[in-house]
Amino acid sequence: MKTPATIKIGRRRYKVIKKRHMHYAGLLSYRTKELALATHWRGTVPYTPRQIKETFWHEVIHGILYDMRQYALNSKEKFVDGLAMRIVAVLKQLPKDSR
Numbered sequence: 242m243k244t245p246a247t248i249k250i251g252r253r254r255y256k257v258i259k260k261r262h263m264h265y266a267g268l269l270s271y272r273t274k275e276l277a278l279a280t281h282w283r284g285t286v287p288y289t290p291r292q293i294k295e296t297f298w299h300e301v302i303h304g305i306l307y308d309m310r311q312y313a314l315n316s317k318e319k320f321v322d323g324l325a326m327r328i329v330a331v332l333k334q335l336p337k338d339s340r
């Protein structure tokens with residue numbers, strides 16, 4: 242998936258980076274303001290574009306909930322994951338030129 246160099250989520254702007262080796266599929270650092278995406282599972286098997294997109298949205302949702310100070314919801318990984326998957330599924334139905 243094409244990703245922007247930076248993304249503004251609420252009041253914070255995060256640098257978007259892709260790495261081959263990461264302990265997680267994705268990571269959002271509020272401290273360093275980085276949204277990191279792994280391109281490969283454990284540095285070996287490439288993630289599919291769909292998986293990377295879902296991870297991107299997963300991290301964006303963390304950023305949104307953090308900005309909204311919804312810390313309890315933000316700590317619920319299943320909630321964040323479920324929301325991310327559904328957002329990607331809805332976006333997939335939109336015409337390519339729509340935002």
Ligand SMILES: [Zn+2]
Nearest residue numbers: 299303318321
């Ligand atoms: Zn998470």
